[in-house]
Amino acid sequence: MKWLAIILVVALLALQYRLWMGEGSIASVVSLNREIAKQKEENARLRERNRLLAAEVDALKQGKDAIEERARNDMGMIKEGETFFMIVDETDKDTKKNKK
Structure with a gap:
Protein backbone atom coordinates (compact mmCIF):
# COMPACT_ATOMS: atom_id res chain seq x y z
CA MET A 1 0.00 0.00 0.00
CA LYS A 2 2.89 2.32 0.79
CA TRP A 3 4.36 1.79 -2.69
CA LEU A 4 1.04 2.58 -4.32
CA ALA A 5 0.84 5.90 -2.46
CA ILE A 6 4.40 6.78 -3.51
CA ILE A 7 3.66 5.93 -7.14
CA LEU A 8 0.47 8.00 -7.08
CA VAL A 9 2.28 10.99 -5.55
CA VAL A 10 5.06 10.76 -8.16
CA ALA A 11 2.47 10.53 -10.95
CA ARG A 47 -6.44 44.62 -44.23
CA GLU A 48 -7.32 48.31 -43.94
CA ARG A 49 -4.11 49.28 -45.73
CA ASN A 50 -4.86 46.81 -48.51
CA ARG A 51 -8.39 48.17 -48.81
CA LEU A 52 -7.06 51.72 -49.22
CA LEU A 53 -4.49 50.60 -51.78
CA ALA A 54 -7.14 48.71 -53.75
CA ALA A 55 -9.33 51.81 -53.77
CA GLU A 56 -6.40 53.86 -55.04
CA VAL A 57 -5.70 51.32 -57.79
CA ASP A 58 -9.35 51.43 -58.85
CA ALA A 59 -9.27 55.23 -58.94
CA LEU A 60 -6.12 55.17 -61.06
CA LYS A 61 -7.65 52.67 -63.47
CA GLN A 62 -10.92 54.56 -63.89
CA GLY A 63 -10.01 58.14 -64.52
CA LYS A 64 -7.45 60.71 -65.41
CA ASP A 65 -8.18 62.83 -62.34
CA ALA A 66 -6.47 60.40 -59.99
CA ILE A 67 -3.51 60.00 -62.32
CA GLU A 68 -3.19 63.77 -62.64
CA GLU A 69 -3.36 64.24 -58.88
CA ARG A 70 -0.70 61.58 -58.36
CA ALA A 71 1.57 63.18 -60.97
CA ARG A 72 1.17 66.61 -59.39
CA ASN A 73 1.69 65.53 -55.79
CA ASP A 74 4.31 62.83 -56.14
CA MET A 75 6.27 63.98 -59.17
CA GLY A 76 5.80 67.74 -59.04
CA MET A 77 4.40 67.90 -62.58
CA ILE A 78 2.38 70.82 -63.92
CA LYS A 79 0.08 71.20 -66.90
CA GLU A 80 1.16 72.91 -70.05
CA GLY A 81 0.60 76.64 -69.73
CA GLU A 82 0.58 76.60 -65.92
CA THR A 83 3.08 78.49 -63.83
CA PHE A 84 4.45 76.94 -60.67
CA PHE A 85 4.82 79.18 -57.64
CA MET A 86 6.57 78.03 -54.48
CA ILE A 87 5.71 80.01 -51.38
CA VAL A 88 8.42 79.88 -48.76
CA ASP A 89 7.40 80.59 -45.21
CA GLU A 90 9.87 82.94 -43.52
CA THR A 91 9.28 81.36 -40.12
CA ASP A 92 10.66 78.08 -41.50
CA LYS A 93 13.91 79.82 -42.45
CA ASP A 94 14.19 81.42 -39.01
CA THR A 95 13.56 78.10 -37.31
CA LYS A 96 16.26 76.37 -39.37
CA LYS A 97 18.77 79.13 -38.61
CA ASN A 98 18.08 78.88 -34.88
CA LYS A 99 18.63 75.11 -34.90
CA LYS A 100 22.15 75.48 -36.30
Whole structure:
Protein backbone atom coordinates (compact mmCIF):
# COMPACT_ATOMS: atom_id res chain seq x y z
CA MET A 1 0.00 0.00 0.00
CA LYS A 2 2.89 2.32 0.79
CA TRP A 3 4.36 1.79 -2.69
CA LEU A 4 1.04 2.58 -4.32
CA ALA A 5 0.84 5.90 -2.46
CA ILE A 6 4.40 6.78 -3.51
CA ILE A 7 3.66 5.93 -7.14
CA LEU A 8 0.47 8.00 -7.08
CA VAL A 9 2.28 10.99 -5.55
CA VAL A 10 5.06 10.76 -8.16
CA ALA A 11 2.47 10.53 -10.95
CA LEU A 12 0.62 13.53 -9.54
CA LEU A 13 3.83 15.57 -9.35
CA ALA A 14 4.74 14.62 -12.93
CA LEU A 15 1.32 15.71 -14.17
CA GLN A 16 1.49 18.94 -12.20
CA TYR A 17 4.91 19.68 -13.66
CA ARG A 18 3.57 19.30 -17.20
CA LEU A 19 0.58 21.48 -16.33
CA TRP A 20 2.63 24.38 -14.95
CA MET A 21 6.06 24.09 -16.58
CA GLY A 22 6.02 21.77 -19.58
CA GLU A 23 5.00 22.16 -23.18
CA GLY A 24 1.37 23.21 -23.43
CA SER A 25 1.43 24.60 -19.92
CA ILE A 26 -0.90 27.31 -18.74
CA ALA A 27 1.86 29.93 -19.09
CA SER A 28 2.56 28.97 -22.69
CA VAL A 29 -1.15 29.02 -23.53
CA VAL A 30 -1.48 32.53 -22.10
CA SER A 31 1.59 33.63 -24.04
CA LEU A 32 0.22 32.17 -27.27
CA ASN A 33 -3.12 33.91 -26.70
CA ARG A 34 -1.29 37.23 -26.38
CA GLU A 35 0.59 36.58 -29.61
CA ILE A 36 -2.67 35.69 -31.36
CA ALA A 37 -4.25 38.96 -30.21
CA LYS A 38 -1.26 40.96 -31.48
CA GLN A 39 -1.35 39.15 -34.81
CA LYS A 40 -5.09 39.81 -35.18
CA GLU A 41 -4.48 43.53 -34.63
CA GLU A 42 -1.69 43.51 -37.21
CA ASN A 43 -3.91 41.64 -39.67
CA ALA A 44 -6.71 44.18 -39.22
CA ARG A 45 -4.27 47.05 -39.81
CA LEU A 46 -2.93 45.39 -42.95
CA ARG A 47 -6.44 44.62 -44.23
CA GLU A 48 -7.32 48.31 -43.94
CA ARG A 49 -4.11 49.28 -45.73
CA ASN A 50 -4.86 46.81 -48.51
CA ARG A 51 -8.39 48.17 -48.81
CA LEU A 52 -7.06 51.72 -49.22
CA LEU A 53 -4.49 50.60 -51.78
CA ALA A 54 -7.14 48.71 -53.75
CA ALA A 55 -9.33 51.81 -53.77
CA GLU A 56 -6.40 53.86 -55.04
CA VAL A 57 -5.70 51.32 -57.79
CA ASP A 58 -9.35 51.43 -58.85
CA ALA A 59 -9.27 55.23 -58.94
CA LEU A 60 -6.12 55.17 -61.06
CA LYS A 61 -7.65 52.67 -63.47
CA GLN A 62 -10.92 54.56 -63.89
CA GLY A 63 -10.01 58.14 -64.52
CA LYS A 64 -7.45 60.71 -65.41
CA ASP A 65 -8.18 62.83 -62.34
CA ALA A 66 -6.47 60.40 -59.99
CA ILE A 67 -3.51 60.00 -62.32
CA GLU A 68 -3.19 63.77 -62.64
CA GLU A 69 -3.36 64.24 -58.88
CA ARG A 70 -0.70 61.58 -58.36
CA ALA A 71 1.57 63.18 -60.97
CA ARG A 72 1.17 66.61 -59.39
CA ASN A 73 1.69 65.53 -55.79
CA ASP A 74 4.31 62.83 -56.14
CA MET A 75 6.27 63.98 -59.17
CA GLY A 76 5.80 67.74 -59.04
CA MET A 77 4.40 67.90 -62.58
CA ILE A 78 2.38 70.82 -63.92
CA LYS A 79 0.08 71.20 -66.90
CA GLU A 80 1.16 72.91 -70.05
CA GLY A 81 0.60 76.64 -69.73
CA GLU A 82 0.58 76.60 -65.92
CA THR A 83 3.08 78.49 -63.83
CA PHE A 84 4.45 76.94 -60.67
CA PHE A 85 4.82 79.18 -57.64
CA MET A 86 6.57 78.03 -54.48
CA ILE A 87 5.71 80.01 -51.38
CA VAL A 88 8.42 79.88 -48.76
CA ASP A 89 7.40 80.59 -45.21
CA GLU A 90 9.87 82.94 -43.52
CA THR A 91 9.28 81.36 -40.12
CA ASP A 92 10.66 78.08 -41.50
CA LYS A 93 13.91 79.82 -42.45
CA ASP A 94 14.19 81.42 -39.01
CA THR A 95 13.56 78.10 -37.31
CA LYS A 96 16.26 76.37 -39.37
CA LYS A 97 18.77 79.13 -38.61
CA ASN A 98 18.08 78.88 -34.88
CA LYS A 99 18.63 75.11 -34.90
CA LYS A 100 22.15 75.48 -36.30
